[in-house]
Amino acid sequence: MTGTAANATAVEAAVGAVIDPELRRPLSELDMVRAVTVDSGRAHVAIALTIVGCPAADRIERDVRAAAASVPGIAAVEVEVGVMTPAERAALTERLRGGRAARTSAFGPDSLTRVIAVTSGKGGVGKSTLTAGLAVALAADGLAVGLIDADVHGFSIPALLGLVDAQGFAPQPTRIDDLIVPPVAHGVKTISIGMFLPRTDAGGPGAGAVAWRGPMLHRTIQQFLTDVHFGDLDVLLIDMPPGTGDVAISVGQLLPHAEVLVVTTPQPAAADVAVRSGTVARQTGQQVIGVVENMAALTLPDGTVLDLFGAGGGAAVAAALSAAGADVPLLGSVPLSPALRAGGDTGVPVVASDPDDPAARAIISVARAIARRPRGLSGRALPVAVR
Numbered sequence: 001m002t003g004t005a006a007n008a009t010a011v012e013a014a015v016g017a018v019i020d021p022e023l024r025r026p027l028s029e030l031d032m033v034r035a036v037t038v039d040s041g042r043a044h045v046a047i048a049l050t051i052v053g054c055p056a057a058d059r060i061e062r063d064v065r066a067a068a069a070s071v072p073g074i075a076a077v078e079v080e081v082g083v084m085t086p087a088e089r090a091a092l093t094e095r096l097r098g099g100r101a102a103r104t105s106a107f108g109p110d111s112l113t114r115v116i117a118v119t120s121g122k123g124g125v126g127k128s129t130l131t132a133g134l135a136v137a138l139a140a141d142g143l144a145v146g147l148i149d150a151d152v153h154g155f156s157i158p159a160l161l162g163l164v165d166a167q168g169f170a171p172q173p174t175r176i177d178d179l180i181v182p183p184v185a186h187g188v189k190t191i192s193i194g195m196f197l198p199r200t201d202a203g204g205p206g207a208g209a210v211a212w213r214g215p216m217l218h219r220t221i222q223q224f225l226t227d228v229h230f231g232d233l234d235v236l237l238i239d240m241p242p243g244t245g246d247v248a249i250s251v252g253q254l255l256p257h258a259e260v261l262v263v264t265t266p267q268p269a270a271a272d273v274a275v276r277s278g279t280v281a282r283q284t285g286q287q288v289i290g291v292v293e294n295m296a297a298l299t300l301p302d303g304t305v306l307d308l309f310g311a312g313g314g315a316a317v318a319a320a321l322s323a324a325g326a327d328v329p330l331l332g333s334v335p336l337s338p339a340l341r342a343g344g345d346t347g348v349p350v351v352a353s354d355p356d357d358p359a360a361r362a363i364i365s366v367a368r369a370i371a372r373r374p375r376g377l378s379g380r381a382l383p384v385a386v387r
Helices: 003-015 056-069 087-097 127-138 215-228 246-254 266-281 313-323 338-346 358-372
Strands: 032-040 042-049 076-083 113-119 143-147 174-176 179-181 188-192 235-240 260-264 287-296 329-335
Touching: 003 042, 003 056, 003 174, 032 143, 032 246, 056 076, 076 087, 087 113, 087 174, 113 127, 113 266, 127 143, 127 188, 127 235, 127 287, 127 338, 127 358, 143 215, 179 358, 215 313, 260 266, 260 313, 266 287, 266 313, 287 358, 329 358, 338 358
Parallel strands: 042 076, 113 235, 113 260, 143 188, 143 235, 260 287, 287 329
Antiparallel strands: 032 042, 174 179
């Protein structure tokens, strides 16, 4: 093998190892490297992006250039950027689906991804903040995590994860034919209706309100489950809207095998309503795996305890759901926390910004309890071949 050929092979290997920042896979696996030549220490690399106007184009080109330049003997690099043909793109989307037919869910009964719907009986209990924190904590522990913001009318996950601009708008996801590539924040692949609403000059609070009824809501949740390319996930969290309305029914129909985590506050009035969300989940065949009490007592610097919302609500919900079915544990109590609130405002969940904060420690503990919980695989087809 000549020196030039050896360099070309080395450059192709280095460039092929570059990770597409959206699809999170090497360029070589995505067939995005078209040609590599080397002449007198000058490398010419031709790559094909998935779509025209790819938002990651600049980063990919920069990473490809750096990878090629890192090969010994390469003094200069030229990068030629093209776009996949329709046939190449169709082959890519088929490969990304892994043989799954278009418009079918990757999270059916045989999926090895744990699907956990986070629900509450009423709004204002901090369910979305808790869901975002759990997702980031699970991802920080090395799990592949996806997050669906199913609270279509009150979507807040993009802001909680820092996926909004100064006007309060979330980025439009990249589309590769009929596949939607979810943005990634804090290691969590995330999708929300807030990413699809038209931008207006108004922006800010109240921008992009959604006024939909049952059929549109069902179709939206279904599209999130079928058309969004999450890839291989360990856990898919679903931030449910409060209550037991259309979305809860749709998720129950589309994901009857999902697990459910019920969020409440210590206040008895909130606890009474929270039991209903767990009861409805069971009626659709879903399993309630635990209760989390949010906004629990805060210990002040002088040692006094502030029970702003009372006490005992989480234990009461767990006991009520246990009495009506299988044992449901209280997985944790998350105390009131200024850092938790601040993290929601800045888009950096407290588990990432201040992991030693009492609320962060409680959320991380709940996330690890969920990750450790044995998962029933009875009746599921496992991808195992006998040889």
